Amino acid sequence: MKKIVIDPITRLEGHGKILIYLDEEGKLRDAILQVPELRGFEAFCRGRRAEEMPQITERICGVCPEAHHLASAKALDAAFQAEVPKPARLQRELFYNTYIFSDHLLHLVFLGGPDLLLPDAEKAERNILGVIKRFPDLGRKVVEVRAQAQKILELIGGKAIHPVFALPGGVAKPLSAEDRGIILAASERMVELGKTMIAVFHEEILPQPEFQSLLLSEETWLPTHYMGLVDENLAPNFYDGLVRVVTAEGAELFRLSGPEALGKIAERSEPWTYVKFPYLTDFGWQGLRAGPDSGIYRVGPLARLNVAERMATPLAQEEYERFLDFFGEKPVHATFAYHWARLIEMVQAAETAAKLAKEPELTGSTVRGKLGAPGEGVGVIEAARGTLFHHYKLDPQGLVEYANLIVATTHNAPGIGLSVKQMAAAVVERGMPDEHLLNRVEMAFRAYDPCLACATHFLPGRLPVAVEIYDAEGKLLRRVEG
Amino acid sequence: MKLAVYWTGSCGGCDVSFLELGMGLLEVLSRVEIVFWPALVDAKRRDLERLPARSVDVTLVNGVIRTAENKEMVEILREKSKFLGAYGACAHLGGIPALANQVNGVTEIVFGPGFRPGAPLGEAAEDAPPELLPEALSLDEVVPVDFVVPGCPPPAGLIARFFEAAFAEAISPGRIFAGEKALCEECPRTREDRRLTRIVRPHEVQPDPEKCLLDQGIICLGPVTRAGCGAACPKGGMPCTGCLGPTPKAGDPALAMLSALASLVRAGEEGESAFPEENKILDSLVDPIGTLYKYSFAKYGRPLLKLARKRQEVRA
Amino acid sequence: MPEFEPRIVAFLCRWCAAAGADLAGTSRLQYPPNAIPIRVNCSGRVEPQWVVEALKAGADGVLIGGCHPGDCHYVVGNYKTRRRIYLLRRMLAEMGIEPERVRLEWISATEGARFAQVVSDFVAELKRLGPLHGNGGRG
Numbered sequence: 028m029k030k031i032v033i034d035p036i037t038r039l040e041g042h043g044k045i046l047i048y049l050d051e052e053g054k055l056r057d058a059i060l061q062v063p064e065l066r067g068f069e070a071f072c073r074g075r076r077a078e079e080m081p082q083i084t085e086r087i088c089g090v091c092p093e094a095h096h097l098a099s100a101k102a103l104d105a106a107f108q109a110e111v112p113k114p115a116r117l118q119r120e121l122f123y124n125t126y127i128f129s130d131h132l133l134h135l136v137f138l139g140g141p142d143l144l145l146p147d148a149e150k151a152e153r154n155i156l157g158v159i160k161r162f163p164d165l166g167r168k169v170v171e172v173r174a175q176a177q178k179i180l181e182l183i184g185g186k187a188i189h190p191v192f193a194l195p196g197g198v199a200k201p202l203s204a205e206d207r208g209i210i211l212a213a214s215e216r217m218v219e220l221g222k223t224m225i226a227v228f229h230e231e232i233l234p235q236p237e238f239q240s241l242l243l244s245e246e247t248w249l250p251t252h253y254m255g256l257v258d259e260n261l262a263p264n265f266y267d268g269l270v271r272v273v274t275a276e277g278a279e280l281f282r283l284s285g286p287e288a289l290g291k292i293a294e295r296s297e298p299w300t301y302v303k304f305p306y307l308t309d310f311g312w313q314g315l316r317a318g319p320d321s322g323i324y325r326v327g328p329l330a331r332l333n334v335a336e337r338m339a340t341p342l343a344q345e346e347y348e349r350f351l352d353f354f355g356e357k358p359v360h361a362t363f364a365y366h367w368a369r370l371i372e373m374v375q376a377a378e379t380a381a382k383l384a385k386e387p388e389l390t391g392s393t394v395r396g397k398l399g400a401p402g403e404g405v406g407v408i409e410a411a412r413g414t415l416f417h418h419y420k421l422d423p424q425g426l427v428e429y430a431n432l433i434v435a436t437t438h439n440a441p442g443i444g445l446s447v448k449q450m451a452a453a454v455v456e457r458g459m460p461d462e463h464l465l466n467r468v469e470m471a472f473r474a475y476d477p478c479l480a481c482a483t484h485f486l487p488g489r490l491p492v493a494v495e496i497y498d499a500e501g502k503l504l505r506r507v508e509g
Numbered sequence: 510m511k512l513a514v515y516w517t518g519s520c521g522g523c524d525v526s527f528l529e530l531g532m533g534l535l536e537v538l539s540r541v542e543i544v545f546w547p548a549l550v551d552a553k554r555r556d557l558e559r560l561p562a563r564s565v566d567v568t569l570v571n572g573v574i575r576t577a578e579n580k581e582m583v584e585i586l587r588e589k590s591k592f593l594g595a596y597g598a599c600a601h602l603g604g605i606p607a608l609a610n611q612v613n614g615v616t617e618i619v620f621g622p623g624f625r626p627g628a629p630l631g632e633a634a635e636d637a638p639p640e641l642l643p644e645a646l647s648l649d650e651v652v653p654v655d656f657v658v659p660g661c662p663p664p665a666g667l668i669a670r671f672f673e674a675a676f677a678e679a680i681s682p683g684r685i686f687a688g689e690k691a692l693c694e695e696c697p698r699t700r701e702d703r704r705l706t707r708i709v710r711p712h713e714v715q716p717d718p719e720k721c722l723l724d725q726g727i728i729c730l731g732p733v734t735r736a737g738c739g740a741a742c743p744k745g746g747m748p749c750t751g752c753l754g755p756t757p758k759a760g761d762p763a764l765a766m767l768s769a770l771a772s773l774v775r776a777g778e779e780g781e782s783a784f785p786e787e788n789k790i791l792d793s794l795v796d797p798i799g800t801l802y803k804y805s806f807a808k809y810g811r812p813l814l815k816l817a818r819k820r821q822e823v824r825a
Numbered sequence: 826m827p828e829f830e831p832r833i834v835a836f837l838c839r840w841c842a843a844a845g846a847d848l849a850g851t852s853r854l855q856y857p858p859n860a861i862p863i864r865v866n867c868s869g870r871v872e873p874q875w876v877v878e879a880l881k882a883g884a885d886g887v888l889i890g891g892c893h894p895g896d897c898h899y900v901v902g903n904y905k906t907r908r909r910i911y912l913l914r915r916m917l918a919e920m921g922i923e924p925e926r927v928r929l930e931w932i933s934a935t936e937g938a939r940f941a942q943v944v945s946d947f948v949a950e951l952k953r954l955g956p957l958h959g960n961g962g963r964g
Contacts, residue, residue: 030633034554037547040521046629046636059629063578063638066518066645071608075799078712082750083799086605089522089662133525137549154550156538167535174531185745187529188522188662192745194712199746298627301638395715424795425710466551480520764873767916771908779904781894787908797916810920812881816957817921 029053031460036060036469038138038154040090041436041479045468047451053459058451060444060472065301065483072430077103077401077421081193084417084432088481090133092189093126093180094410094435095417097266100193102417104396105404109196114391118198121210121383122183122190123266123408127376128217129176130411131328131369135224136169139366139473142466143232150462165227172220175213179380182206196396204390211384217377218342225346228370241363242353246453247471249445250275250360251317252307252324254438255331256409257282262339263331265376265409271334272307275319277358280309285407289416292433302440302482305433317445326413326438327475328368333358340382343375362446365474372411401425410435412478436482439475446471510676511566513545513557514596515586517579518606518645519572523597524548526662530669537672545586554582560589567675569596569658573606573807574646578639587652592680598661598752600648603807605661607645610811611798644815647807657685661752661804664738687753688736693721696731696740696749700724705773708793711747722748723773728800733759733766750803761809763801770794831885831951833860833944836875838868840898841933842890848937856941857948860888868892868929869902873913876927885957886926888947890940893931903931923954 033045042064048056068087075083081099085092097119104111111119134140137155141148145157152160159166177187183202184190192199202210232238241247252275256268270288272280281291294303295312306312306322313321324330338344350367351357359368383389401421408415413435420429436443450471454464516524524546528534544565545552568590570583587593598604628636648654658671663686671686693700700721707726716722722729722743729748731740735756742749755762776786794800802810837843843864849856865871868891876887889910891903907929914924928950930943 030636035547037551037553038549040524040548042516042547046632048629048632057629061636061638063576064518065638065641066573066575066606067609067612068606070612071606074611074796075608076710076796078710079796079799079803083605086520086522086661089520089525092520092522133528137528150551154543156543156550159535159538167532170528170532170535173528177529177531181741185747186741188526190745191742191747196712199711200718296624298625299629299632299637301626395712398712426796478521760874761877763916764877764913767912768873768909771912772905774908779901784907788911791908791911791915794912797912798919801916813877813917813922814920816881819958 031465033465033469036472038141038469039473039477039479040088041477041482043472043479045447045451047455047468049455053455055448055452055455058448058468059299060447061300062302062479062483064479066480069430069432072427075427077106077419077425077427078194080417080419080427080430082189082191085189087432087434088478089188090478091126091130091410091412091481093123093184094408094415096184096190096193097123098406098408098410098415098417100195101406101408102404102419103195103406105406106402106419106421107195107404108399108402109396111197111396112391112393113388114201115197115394115396117383117386117389118183118202118394119193120266121380121389122180122192124376124380124383125176125179125214125217127265127411128221128373128380129173129180131373131376132169132173132176132220134411134476135366135369135373139470139476142470142473143238143366146235146237150466153466165223168220168223172216175216179210179213182210194395196398197394199394201392201394202390207384207390211381214377214381214384218374218381221342221374221377224370225374228367238363241470242361246449247362247446248360249317249325249362249442249449250319251321251442252280253330253333253358254324254326254414255334256407256414257335258339260339261336263335263372263375263409264339267408270407270414272324273334273358275317275358275360280307285416286405286418288407289405289418289433294433294437302479303437304441305438306441315441315444317442323441323445324438325442326435327365327411328372329359329362329365330413331409332368332371338371338375340375340378342378343371346371346374362471362474365476369476410481412436412476412481413438434478434481436475436478439477440482443472443475443477446474510541511544511564512541513543513565513568513586513590514548515545515568515570515582516548517570517572517583517600518575519597519599521548522662523571523599526597526665526668529665531665533669540676557585557589562588563591565590566592567680568593570594570648571597571600573599573604574642574648574651575606576639576641580642580651583648583652592655593652594656594658594680595648595654596658597663598659598754598804601657601659602754602805602809603645603647603811604804607647607805607807607811608799608802609645610806610814644811645807650807655682656680657754659685659687659735659753660738664741666739667737685735685754686737689757690736691756692731692734692736692738692740692749692753695736695738696721696743698722698743703773704775705770705790706775708770708790716746718746728770728794730762730766730801732769733762752804754805762805763797763809766801767797829952829956831859831948831956832883833886833888833947833951834879834884835860835862835888835890835944836865836868836871837862837890838892838903839864839866841892841896842868842930842940844934845890845932845936845940848935849941852937854937854941856944859948860944867897867899867902868906869897869899871906871909873909876913880922880926880957883958885954886928886947886951888943889927889929890932890943891929893933896933922957925950925954926957
């Protein structure tokens with residue numbers, strides 16, 4: 028029995044190992060993506076001041092701190108029964124769309140991008156340095172515009188990485204007219220870069236036969252259900268909306284508020300990884316497999332484009348139509364379509380930011396809503412990687428009694444595991460894989476742009492556990508619920 | 510210059526922070542050879558293990574030391590590196606995840622009824638996820654550290670300062686790449702006659718944007734925290750919470766700040782008749798550990814906590 | 826097993842409490858020898874960090890002796906001490922260490938007997954609480 032270990036996996040956020048188990052004939056027995064990290068936020072958040080939660084929970088992830096910062100603020104808005112005044116809401120939304128743009132850009136160029144832009148590169152070149160070498164102009168533009176986007180985050184958030192501005196009921200301070208001017212100019216550069224990246228995608232990436240085969244082959248096709256936030260027009264909205272779940276066959280399963288949707292999700296743990304596996308309670312746990320009768324669902328760019336009926340902005344809508352045209356059917360189950368979906372969302376985020384930057388009330392001085400007594404609240408938001416729930420219970424002093432988070436990449440943990448297994452099977456089919464082929468196995472998770480620090484924030488406690496007893500042939504004999 | 514960057518119990522923010530150099534990043538990248546940096550390049554653990562001892566010129570480690578694997582990896586990196594530094598608050602002081610040290614019996618919670626890490630069914634024990642260490646530690650508890658680039662994450666100015674020193678081969682041992690003076694020196698807010706007549710929480714008030722936050726009753730750790738970030742948080746309307754770590758003279762930043770806050774509290778003239786009112790003000794400081802040890806609980810609070818635990822064991 | 830003898834570090838202000846301690850000595854008053862005196866110019870000079878260092882270094886309890894309110898040689902030093910120790914005791918409690926292990930007492934230069942009584946009481950209290958470092962019986 029042989030074993031191939033990829034350690035560590037690279038060009039993503041977080042720690043991981045891929046373990047590929049082969050049988051005597053060298054065929055795949057099993058493949059898992061193991062997450063070996065764990066910090067325990069839900070445990071040490073207890074006893075903390077409620078208003079600190081946006082700053083504490085954002086340290087779950089330094090790539091998407093903005094998502095936690097605002098999901099946390101929204102949970103606190105609910106817990107304090109506060110209504111956020113328009114200038115504060117505009118600040119938050121503008122900030123948030125800028126973050127989505129920046130985070131997606133990071134993945135498209137620094138993380139997943141090198142695989143797509145440099146398909147034949149050797150290991151040493153297969154990274155941002157290689158990208159900058161091959162596309163120096165694009166590289167420079169990306170670094171420049173990203174800096175401008177980060178400037179927006181700093182002006183509104185106080186800091187670009189680990190912002191400080193969100194509070195229950197609003198934000199820390201009003202935005203000045205001068206800052207708005209800088210933000211407006213930067214947001215227009217963001218839209219420009221979005222257009223450039225679309226052109227690059229259609230010129231450099233989409234035409235590649237290898238990429239086309241990744242998009243259309245069976246070995247990367249995973250039929251799951253999908254979850255994402257939509258606005259009243261059934262377009263994706265990153266900051267707010269209802270949680271919509273669409274089945275693998277394209278029917279709406281439900282469209283609910285954050286707290287209600289939370290009740291439709293359960294989580295399951297396995298001893299060999301520190302990430303939990305969520306599933307839809309409507310289907311129950313049917314094992315780690317995809318399909319219309321399984322409880323497994325996916326989140327993130329591809330999921331959001333699958334649950335939406337249209338995009339919210341014109342350039343994004345144009346590209347969305349080209350995307351749907353290419354695949355011919357919906358939902359799109361092709362895992363590598365995540366990259367294209369990410370690009371489309373990046374453009375919507377830029378367009379939305381540019382629109383919001385023009386709103387007159389953005390510089391309004393009323394930035395805090397009235398707060399009621401501290402209680403319980405749920406905040407839901409779409410992080411770049413998918414739906415994010417924060418649920419808090421506060422005591423009468425406004426200290427955290429209980430915190431539960433379901434984080435984007437956690438929802439995708441089953442999907443990622445399945446995609447890695449699919450690709451590993453395909454790769455070992457062709458014989459003992461070389462470094463290049465092993466990278467393909469990694470490409471299978473990179474499509475999801477996973478954030479494993481996010482996925483593994485919790486300290487497992489009294490979790491419901493099931494013990495499954497298998498016979499020598501791997502047939503399930505007995506299952507005991509703990 | 511051969512560079513390695515590694516993350517242990519990390520959020521990834523420190524790895525992203527290099528991008529805040531903007532165009533400066535392109536210059537840095539053109540002058541380094543990245544031998545190991547899982548976030549950005551595809552070098553694997555076995556590539557690191559194959560490197561000769563002390564062949565990496567500079568290694569930056571970010572993240573709290575939380576698992577057995579974290580400890581293993583930094584020990585390997587220490588062996589391979591000429592200079593190894595703590596990058597970011599978690600490696601420097603424990604960071605926010607070090608607050609987990611306060612959770613009683615972390616190991617019992619993790620390995621309690623319901624969960625034990627183990628290998629996939631039928632596979633070798635070595636395939637299990639790494640065990641959690643009983644405590645979350647700062648980097649210098651595990652390996653000798655040559656320098657620190659502090660912050661959560663380190664601000665661009667300090668990162669630039671660091672690379673300048675690194676390229677000039679001028680990293681003096683023990684150097685902390687931040688200011689020696691307190692944050693108050695950098696803060697644009699005006700300080701008046703300092704008197705803490707109330708302690709309020711940031712969401713309870715809308716502070717005057719020009720005046721010192723501490724003067725307005727909002728707990729700001731500026732007085733005990735190193736300068737170097739341009740007072741980003743106070744400029745953003747929120748108090749400093751101490752991420753750059755204590756000034757050289759502060760010692761334990763929580764106890765230093767505790768002392769300062771107590772000094773500043775006033776309920777009218779000082780005197781016996783003011784005691785009850787003073788106590789009321791002091792009582793409105795809630796969650797002292799989370800407020801004062803926010804980033805530094807591994808390095809500073811933990812030794813005292815350990816004392817409490819040791820006694821609980823002996824008692825039991 | 827020998828009886829646990831608590832070790833106390835006593836920060837005493839030179840103008841009042843230390844003088845009171847001296848008076849207890851010259852008056853030949855009998856009281857337990859468990860306190861190690863450290864003279865400071867004012868109880869307001871005592872940093873919370875010193876108290877914690879003393880506990881970490883092996884003390885089972887820390888005594889701070891200052892002037893009565895209104896009598897501080899530096900006028901307001903002891904008022905600050907009071908507030909500092911108030912907060913420090915809360916911090917210790919949060920950490921799981923009994924706040925009773927840190928005691929603040931006002932002792933004037935003429936109160937030799939009071940000083941002796943304070944030390945006796947503190948030793949009895951610490952015996953009740955038990956050793957901080959869990960290795961009992963140190964003399």
